[in-house]
Amino acid sequence: MPTNDLEGRAYVVTGASSGVGLAAVRGLVARGAHVIGASRSGARGDASEGLALDLTDPEAIRRAADGVRRARSALDGLVHAAGGIYFEPQVSRFGVDRTWAVDYLGHVLLTHELWSLLASAPRARIATVAGNPRFVRPSSFDPTALERPPTSGLAGASLAMSMRVLWTHSLARRCEGTRITALAFHPGLVRSNLVGNGPWIVRTSARLLNAWASPHCAIAVRCATDASLDRDSGALIDPSGRAHRFPALEAHEATLTTISARLIGRAAAA
Numbered sequence: 001m002p003t004n005d006l007e008g009r010a011y012v013v014t015g016a017s018s019g020v021g022l023a024a025v026r027g028l029v030a031r032g033a034h035v036i037g038a039s040r041s042g043a044r045g046d047a048s049e050g051l052a053l054d055l056t057d058p059e060a061i062r063r064a065a066d067g068v069r070r071a072r073s074a075l076d077g078l079v080h081a082a083g084g085i086y087f088e089p090q091v092s093r094f095g096v097d098r099t100w101a102v103d104y105l106g107h108v109l110l111t112h113e114l115w116s117l118l119a120s121a122p123r124a125r126i127a128t129v130a131g132n133p134r135f136v137r138p139s140s141f142d143p144t145a146l147e148r149p150p151t152s153g154l155a156g157a158s159l160a161m162s163m164r165v166l167w168t169h170s171l172a173r174r175c176e177g178t179r180i181t182a183l184a185f186h187p188g189l190v191r192s193n194l195v196g197n198g199p200w201i202v203r204t205s206a207r208l209l210n211a212w213a214s215p216h217c218a219i220a221v222r223c224a225t226d227a228s229l230d231r232d233s234g235a236l237i238d239p240s241g242r243a244h245r246f247p248a249l250e251a252h253e254a255t256l257t258t259i260s261a262r263l264i265g266r267a268a269a270a
């Protein structure tokens with residue numbers, strides 16, 4: 001049954017034009033939220049308003065965040081749903097491959113830029129798409145990979161997923177003492193355009209998978225809004241709402257934080 005329980009609340013959703021982000025936009029708008037939908041084109045789509053944002057470009061991220069800060073005094077949530085699987089390496093303006101920029105560094109910088117708005121809300125949530133907890137492999141996780149091109153599209157996306165899970169853990173520590181909480185989520189199987197740039201065999205398999213996939217992503221909406229998940233801040237939430245934590249991954253926290261700060265700082269100085 002439709003409700004307007006999110007009326008008066010405002011969210012920024014990245015990846016708003018497709019897949020998980022589009023599903024999150026629709027789910028939040030259906031409950032009366034004001035949703036700023038970010039994508040490269042800046043088209044409004046199904047959101048309340050559009051925001052042009054290229055996550056491979058630090059200057060574009062700062063510009064977009066500046067526009068949001070000028071227009072609003074608070075944000076109730078930030079949903080990081082943009083992502084890519086790229087089959088050709090390409091260096092982004094962060095100076096790292098665009099996989100790491102879109103899937104990870106761009107979201108780290110956007111969060112930093114919008115932090116003051118999140119801190120001004122009565123309570124706020126940062127929800128970041130990751131993936132299936134079964135595919136988080138702490139034993140092969142190497143944060144220094146961030147400074148090298150991924151070995152393949154799928155390997156790049158898989159490592160980026162672990163980076164987002166670990167970043168969420170460290171973000172939750174930063175949130176302590178604030179009214180902000182942070183969750184990563186596994187979206188389930190959501191209709192997607194993710195591998196549109198891949199080899200034909202990958203595109204064909206994705207088309208078949210899309211026939212099974214859902215146009216909705218209830219867990220994205222829940223992770224953006226459900227206060228009962230505050231206690232799980234820092235965890236990866238699966239579609240059933242169960243929280244997963246990865247102590248062995250957390251051992252890499254300091255290294256990932258140091259490398260990320262250096263890359264974002266370097267991009268700022270460029």
Ligand SMILES: NC(=O)c1ccc[n+]([C@@H]2O[C@H](COP(=O)([O-])OP(=O)(O)OC[C@H]3O[C@@H](n4cnc5c(N)ncnc54)[C@H](OP(=O)(O)O)[C@@H]3O)[C@@H](O)[C@H]2O)c1
Nearest residue numbers: 015017018019020039040054055082083189190192193194
């Ligand atoms: N779909 C699933 O079932 C599923 C399952 C597990 C994990 N995931 C993860 O969820 C993430 C999103 O997947 P998806 O299925 O939603 O993919 P998708 O359908 O391809 O959507 C990707 C979104 O990211 C945006 N985007 C791409 N490059 C961007 C850039 N440089 N700057 C800003 N936005 C950019 C796209 O917007 P524009 O191109 O319009 O800019 C689009 O809205 C991926 O990391 C994926 O690994 C998805």
